[in-house]
Amino acid sequence: MRHLMSPLDFTVEELDYLLDLANDIEKYPEKYKRACEGKKLATLFYEPSTRTRLSFEAAMMNLGGNVLGFSSAASSSASKGESVSDTIRMISCYADICAMRHPKEGAPVVAASKSSIPVINAGDGGHQHPTQTITDLLTIRSLKGRLSGLTIGLCGDLKFGRTVHSLINALVRYEDITFVLISPEELKIPDYIREDVLIQNNIKFKEVERLEEVMPELDLLYMTRVQRERFFNEEDYVRLKDRYILDAKKMELAREDMLVLHPLPRVNEISVEVDNDTRAAYFRQVQYGVYARMALILILLEISVDA
Amino acid sequence: MRHLMSPLDFTVEELDYLLDLANDIEKYPEKYKRACEGKKLATLFYEPSTRTRLSFEAAMMNLGGNVLGFSSAASSSASKGESVSDTIRMISCYADICAMRHPKEGAPVVAASKSSIPVINAGDGGHQHPTQTITDLLTIRSLKGRLSGLTIGLCGDLKFGRTVHSLINALVRYEDITFVLISPEELKIPDYIREDVLIQNNIKFKEVERLEEVMPELDLLYMTRVQRERFFNEEDYVRLKDRYILDAKKMELAREDMLVLHPLPRVNEISVEVDNDTRAAYFRQVQYGVYARMALILILLEISVDA
């Protein structure tokens, strides 16, 4: 039995298979609509995340399966002091697979160690959120046609952004990737990414402060939020925040085929005027999230659907 | 693609079609039990409303469809500051139709403008609650056999009662309706209903303070709650509240075929002794609410079921 704890749990080949399956699901949804009949997904969300929870639920329902679970710790046994280990053993009696979101790093790993059903890490604190990364890879591969030979801009909070770190870790396994890291000085990527991942693997990258100057080079721009609470003082925040807002004017500097991605929810870091730009791919990304999770569920449940 | 924002979105003819369909569903539920197979309804409840939410969920399940969503803002992305526009675009990737309840007037209209799936307004603040109105019309037509030629008593808080305003607006489109408006002075219907709707359309109506005096005239009595917080002072509330409690004694004054309706939940404005009166129709109204929503979902999804 297999779990998904980190995006790197799958080899590049296994990931290729998952992405191929997701694209087949996109193309022939009818083929898969009864694949999980009689199966149940448990969504164990110890902290609310509507987007991720509903994406899993939609995925399971699209496969003909059922869903049960809870959407916040308040409405769960967690409040009675039950351990994650005991909860997962209970859930193993109720469901065939589970997706767990937990505010504490490592909780899904503990769960997986005691579980008799596959556990998917649906986000554990600031640590991992592998289905977001798989969604990002699927979106990029589907819309750009490849995962190699790309110049990828990552913009915003690169210091604390879990999504960005996971994406870098996942993309360095493909050939000829160039990263353009765009952030204020205060929010540059940490050394354990710069040194241990990028430099160690001989990956091309540069770090800049201004989005405008690098727009023309990018095949893809991955936006993230710059949170007010990350700054030491309000002045710095006010001075910097507008620089990292993507608007129509900045989009004029980009290539005609540059894609804009964002893990959502956005607050104001992408102006709504960009939404109608054909290069804005963040809502299509949501749709790919459903296909990616459908493929993942099928793989972990070892269900194959004939052509 | 079509949404439902206000009860007046449908013409009288379209509404007739919907009510006919609802009655067919009531008569032949088996015919419809797979009509929405593979479809998903999203229930986006930014404020709790068990009655309305479960009515929608039961409706979709009766049609063979699935349901996902959230039952309060606390367990949704709303807490992360996401706009309704962005949420609906996400939900458009997860579901085929959605019902939205929101404390702010107009939120469902904003959602509909960005949605790629039909949006049903399931109540927006004190503004509109069209599926309640359609339920009321279905109940009246099913149990009285017609929507014209009726003398309809509306009793309680006629000033702030959203349900009552919507029902008046919907019923003035039928012929020969007489309204008897029963309320304390403080809670009479506002001018924009009295002047702009009733007088403007030459509708017969009268306004009275005492329920007893008009009971014998009524074909139908629509009760609503008189909320304590609507009164300027406690004395007035205490003095008036009992007058608007419907009990067995007041029911003795009514015709044998007079129906009592109430949007529910009631607190104490209808005495429980009335529940066993065959003229009490407020629980049958709940059941009609499910049929009305089933018909609505089918129409908005453009699904037709052969005889």
Added chain:
Amino acid sequence: MRHLMSPLDFTVEELDYLLDLANDIEKYPEKYKRACEGKKLATLFYEPSTRTRLSFEAAMMNLGGNVLGFSSAASSSASKGESVSDTIRMISCYADICAMRHPKEGAPVVAASKSSIPVINAGDGGHQHPTQTITDLLTIRSLKGRLSGLTIGLCGDLKFGRTVHSLINALVRYEDITFVLISPEELKIPDYIREDVLIQNNIKFKEVERLEEVMPELDLLYMTRVQRERFFNEEDYVRLKDRYILDAKKMELAREDMLVLHPLPRVNEISVEVDNDTRAAYFRQVQYGVYARMALILILLEISVDA
């Protein structure tokens, strides 16, 4: 139409039938997977209980049915002051059967009196929790092969423990049962169990303070939590709590075929080192809870499945 309010609602013969059905479900789950197609279970949880709620939901889904409801009073109409009587009449329009958890004793009885669908008491305050008791009986009968001729240890808080009282009441109906009641002085079983149930029925029992001394005699040890707030002073709690923790050392004193049960969730009254002991049956008990509820739903809905 029949409800389940107390474990004693069923005669011993009816209970035998239910347990036989549950064992058939365990053995041939495929036979039952469409038994409740088109049926809906409402889970009305006025206080959270993930374990019980999800067990009911899994049970209904395993039977091919659908589930709707709420998981806490906060997200329900209860906050608008609606009575349980009105709520159940609403729910009767939405579902075919319901499971109700309520903090107030007797709430499910009130609901059942007004309901037009079967109501299952899923726990009402410190009063009854009949599906837990049925689960316990099913677990014992399935794993020990009988419900008579057993020496059963009940350990922990025997004064306030609803589960323990219900289990005693249920087991005295079988032949040749011996109870060994293990608790601190402060938490001994109350007189209305000792006098009115045990002595009245000539049941063999003894009351002891130390778990070790009786371990070798037991066919079954039912553990419960000793809650800190039950003690008058902290000293007594600290002094006593460890005595009632089941660990590997104490398990060495037990017979090779002694079973350990626990209604869960546990906090620390069973050491995790016991989990791997083949005699630990508390997680299998969770699984039996699903089968028990499946059988119960079928019986209350009067659905029979051919062989």
